[in-house]
Amino acid sequence: MEEVGIQKIKLHSILPQSFYARDPRVVARALLGKLLVRRDTRVRTGRIVETEAYLENDPAAHSFRGPTPRNRVMFGPAGHAYVYFTYGMHYCMNVSCQKEGEPGAVLLRALEPMEGIAAMAKARGVKLSTSSTQRELRALTSGPARLAQALGITRERDNGKDLTDPWAELFLAEDDFEAGRVRVTVRIGISKAVDKKLRYVLERNPFVSR
DNA sequence: GAGGAGATCGTCT
DNA sequence: GACGATCTCCTCT
Numbered sequence: 001m002e003e004v005g006i007q008k009i010k011l012h013s014i015l016p017q018s019f020y021a022r023d024p025r026v027v028a029r030a031l032l033g034k035l036l037v038r039r040d041t042r043v044r045t046g047r048i049v050e051t052e053a054y055l056e057n058d059p060a061a062h063s064f065r066g067p068t069p070r071n072r073v074m075f076g077p078a079g080h081a082y083v084y085f086t087y088g089m090h091y092c093m094n095v096s097c098q099k100e101g102e103p104g105a106v107l108l109r110a111l112e113p114m115e116g117i118a119a120m121a122k123a124r125g126v127k128l129s130t131s132s133t134q135r136e137l138r139a140l141t142s143g144p145a146r147l148a149q150a151l152g153i154t155r156e157r158d159n160g161k162d163l164t165d166p167w168a169e170l171f172l173a174e175d176d177f178e179a180g181r182v183r184v185t186v187r188i189g190i191s192k193a194v195d196k197k198l199r200y201v202l203e204r205n206p207f208v209s210r
Numbered sequence: 211g212a213g214g215a216g217a218t219c220g221t222c223t
Numbered sequence: 224g225a226c227g228a229t230c231t232c233c234t235c236t
Contacts, residue, residue, distance in 0.1 A: 052228070060228070070221060088218030090229050107228055145229050189228055 013173040017164045020078035024053035024097040024104040028200045033179030038151040039169050042119045046111025049205045052187045054105045059192035063103030074103040083159040090145035093153050111141040112207040120150035143209045
């Protein structure tokens with residue numbers, strides 16, 4: 001029952017593989033309010049407030065044209081990190097869903113910073129004012145590439161990692177937070193299947209992207 | 211606050 | 224050789 005960080009995240013609160021071994025739409029909704037934790041020299045924790053589901057036979061999903069070296073994690077077992085590099089400069093993090101052989105993933109789009117905020121700011125290369133404003137905190141993790149940078153998530157370091165390993169330096173956990181109302185909208189930044197409502201956000205949460 | 215351009219390179223055609 | 228599950232900075236209102 002090791003405890004890490006101020007929020008006292010216990011190992012038994014790490015989300016198990018059964019959590020991820022479901023339809024990405026179910027996982028995307030269930031992930032709202034959960035915690036993403038980076039545990040290395042410092043602990044950085046954010047609460048997930050925005051996700052997107054990417055399905056099997058989904059033209060917008062990286063897995064749509066079959067497995068490649070880049071997307072193979074999407075075809076692997078549930079509960080692993082699929083981290084990809086895009087636009088020549090950004091990393092984005094997904095969690096794999098469903099079963100081995102059935103591609104599916106949930107993209108983490110925004111977090112509410114909870115602890116390790118100074119370390120997040122450092123990783124983002126920004127200076128926070130002494131009484132950091134909500135605007136500044138928002139800019140740390142409101143967007144898939146921003147949150148990846150804030151938590152030091154890269155393809156080289158994290159792609160393919162098992163997020164359910166109790167000794168993982170990157171994992172997802174839950175506490176007693178109760179997610180409120182969820183709003184479902186179309187996904188952002190894609191050019192195919194643009195009309196499918198597969199984006200999930202915590203209603204009235206100021207840390208969602210855009 | 212909204213909108214547009216540019217950055218920059220891995221990946222697949 | 225084209226494009227991208229994005230971000231930042233700049234301009235205009």
